[in-house]
Amino acid sequence: MADHPDKYNYSKALVPGPLTAxxxxxxxxxxxxxxxxxxxxxxxxxxxxxxxxxxxxxxxxxxxLSDREKRAQAAEKRLAEHQASTGGDLSNTRRCWQCGESLVGKVPFQYLDFSFCTPRCVQEHRKANVANRSRAGN
Ligand SMILES: [Zn+2]
Incomplete structure (x- = not known):
């Protein structure tokens, strides 16, 4: 239609309009x-x-999740962040007051100002403390 505008009756053939390339x-x-x-x-x-x-x-x-699992997850995240920020340097990590186990990435068991890796360490520390105190009392 664009090339041959007068060749056919376009309106009669219902051609909508010229289509150029x-x-x-x-x-x-x-x-x-x-x-x-x-x-x-x-x-x-x-x-x-x-x-x-x-x-x-x-x-x-x-x-x-249970509260403990949620805390553990948060602690794991902190561990990952801690390791990322220190490049894996473990010299100033928090440790179990009783056995020295690293507490990074764990949910520590705490009593007073002390943190422990397991309830067993808590008990051992408590026992030792009680023994110390009773000795001091004597
Ligand atoms: Zn411990």
């Missing part, structure tokens, strides 16, 4: 851009959905 390529270009944009949008929406699903799952999982 340029117009055509522009149309194709636009379609392609829209397709890419749509794909990008769909991908973003999919990722967003996935994030929300993961967040919901994490929420559920966290809520189902």
């Amino acid at each position: 340029e117009l055509e390529s522009k149309k194709t270009e636009k379609k392609r851009a829209q397709k890419v944009a749509k794909k990008t949008r769909e991908k973003e929406q999919k990722e967003q959905r996935k994030r929300l699903e993961m967040e919901a799952e994490e929420k559920k999982r966290f809520a189902s």
Whole structure:
């Protein structure tokens, strides 16, 4: 139609308008851009959905943990951060008052100002303290 404007009766043939190669390529270009944009949008929406699903799952999982498990998880995270910040230097980590076991990444058992790795260490320390005190009393 663009090349032969008078050759046919275009209005009678219901041809909508002249299509030049340029117009055509522009149309194709636009379609392609829209397709890419749509794909990008769909991908973003999919990722967003996935994030929300993961967040919901994490929420559920966290809520189902016991307090001790939650604390342990927080402690583990601190351990990872601690190791990342110190490059694994263990010289100034917190340690069990009784046996010297590192308390980093653990939920310490505490009484008074002391921290211990296990209830056993707590008991041993307590026993030793009681013994000390009774000796001092004598
Ligand atoms: Zn200990």
